[in-house]
Each structure stands twice: as structure tokens, then as C-alpha cells.
Amino acid sequence: MALDQVQIEKLLCERLCADVRIHRRKDDVLMMDSPFTFPDGDHFPIYLSEAAGGGVKLSDRGHTLMHISYEHDVDLLYEGARASLREQIVREFGIEENQGIFSIETPPDQVAGGLFKLGQALTKIYDLTFLSRERVASTFYEDLRGLVFTILDEEAVETDCILPEVPDASHYPVDYRFEGTDGRPVFLYGIPGRDKARLTTIMLSHFLLHHVSFDSVIVFANQQEMPRLDLARLTNVAGTAVASLEAEEDLRRKIERLAA
Numbered sequence: 001m002a003l004d005q006v007q008i009e010k011l012l013c014e015r016l017c018a019d020v021r022i023h024r025r026k027d028d029v030l031m032m033d034s035p036f037t038f039p040d041g042d043h044f045p046i047y048l049s050e051a052a053g054g055g056v057k058l059s060d061r062g063h064t065l066m067h068i069s070y071e072h073d074v075d076l077l078y079e080g081a082r083a084s085l086r087e088q089i090v091r092e093f094g095i096e097e098n099q100g101i102f103s104i105e106t107p108p109d110q111v112a113g114g115l116f117k118l119g120q121a122l123t124k125i126y127d128l129t130f131l132s133r134e135r136v137a138s139t140f141y142e143d144l145r146g147l148v149f150t151i152l153d154e155e156a157v158e159t160d161c162i163l164p165e166v167p168d169a170s171h172y173p174v175d176y177r178f179e180g181t182d183g184r185p186v187f188l189y190g191i192p193g194r195d196k197a198r199l200t201t202i203m204l205s206h207f208l209l210h211h212v213s214f215d216s217v218i219v220f221a222n223q224q225e226m227p228r229l230d231l232a233r234l235t236n237v238a239g240t241a242v243a244s245l246e247a248e249e250d251l252r253r254k255i256e257r258l259a260a
Helices: 005-019 062-067 075-077 081-093 108-135 137-151 194-209 228-237 248-258
Strands: 021-024 030-036 043-050 056-057 094-099 101-106 158-161 174-178 185-191 215-220 240-242
Touching: 030 108, 043 062, 043 108, 043 228, 056 185, 075 081, 075 108, 075 215, 081 137, 101 108, 137 185, 174 215, 174 240, 185 194, 185 248, 194 228, 215 248, 240 248
Parallel strands: 185 215, 215 240
Antiparallel strands: 021 030, 030 043, 043 056, 056 101, 094 101, 158 174, 174 185
16 A cells, blocks of 8 residues: 555644644743653653844753752763763754753754754753663763762772782782771672673682682672673672662672771
């Protein structure tokens, strides 16, 4: 059956027009109900005003970050890998960011295109919050570092520590080293996935082979996603473990119990 191009275009235009409405608020500000929505179903509110050059300025007036703050730490979007991704999104869609407000300026006859650019950009910026759940490697290490240094003084922790007393020491760095209550050092490793689990198993086994006295803490991005055999090998040589960074209180309790 051949598609009716004219009919499809007509239905599409009708549907888009039905999804987009402009209201004048009591404070005389124009606000657009856009077809873009947050995961909870709320629509992105887009505000319209006259741009300095005579065009139209579309802005979220900070609502996107406010909505994110209900369930997430907005500051994480301005640190490390998330900050780089946020800045890339801003450049890619040609929008502006000023003190947490995202906007775009467009000629009056290109408002539709401006709306979709801003809407796509805000959707991608919101999606950065899912990185904290998935714990991809780049942000996992940043988040782990932030947690470790909220529990311990930075001066008391050595990062990427090399143990000179073991052979080929430079091949076996310790993510974090701090002094333990029983006089032994504590080695803490972040495990974002299978490869790091295998590498950490090798490193801990190397220390045990050369009679290094230590305790250890293993922090997984998501222990449930680890292959069973890799998990078994690692837990056989490791000390205590934390299943994910979401278990922040467990991590704090275990570190504070071990730290001098």
C-alpha cells in the first residue's frame, strides 16, 4: 500500500500543533508547552522573549537544572567527565548557558528549529544524570575519589601508590593506600568492570605471594554485573567489599572501621 504523503504531512502538522501551546502568564511572560518531557512526564517549560538583536530568545530559565536537583546532585554536571559532556552538548546544538540557564536565539521564522535544538540539548543534558546510575568507567573513578575524600582526609591517603618492597612494583599500583588501625596499610581499589577485577586479582595475588602485610577494600561499580568466576577469584584474595557506590554508608562504615 502506497503511503499518502500529503495526508501524513497534514496529520504530522496537526499533531505537532496540538502538542505545542503558548500561554501568557500573569507576569506577562510567554511560556511554551513543548513536546519534550522529563522521565516523570513533566513537559520542558520553554520561555519566549525578545532577543537583543530583534529575534526570539527561547530559554528554560533554569528549570532543567532545578528539575534535575530533585533527585540528583547538580554539581556533578560541572565536574570531570560530565562537565566535558555538558559543554560538548552546548556547543553541538549552538545553545548558550549562563548561570545554569540554557537558551537559544533564533529569527522569528526559525522558532520551530530553535525549539527542537533547545529541546534536544536539554534532553541530552538531563540524560547525563544516568551516568551516575550506570557508573561508566570515566565517572566511576571520579565518584569514588569524591567519596573516599569525604570519608578520609586527603593528606592521609596516597593515590596510585607504588610498593617498593615488591618486585616490578611499578606494574602493581594501588588505587588508594591509607594506614589501618592494626598497623597494616589498607589498599582500596575501584572495580568498574571485569577487566579491572581481573587486574586487581593479579595485583593482590602478587602482594600475597611476596608476603606483603595489608588489608584491602574492593568497591564495585555494580557487583551484580560481574561475571561469577571473576568475582569469585577476586573475593578469594580481597578483604572487604562494597557492592556499588550507591552503598555509600556501607563504604563509609567499612573504611572508618579499618582506618587508623
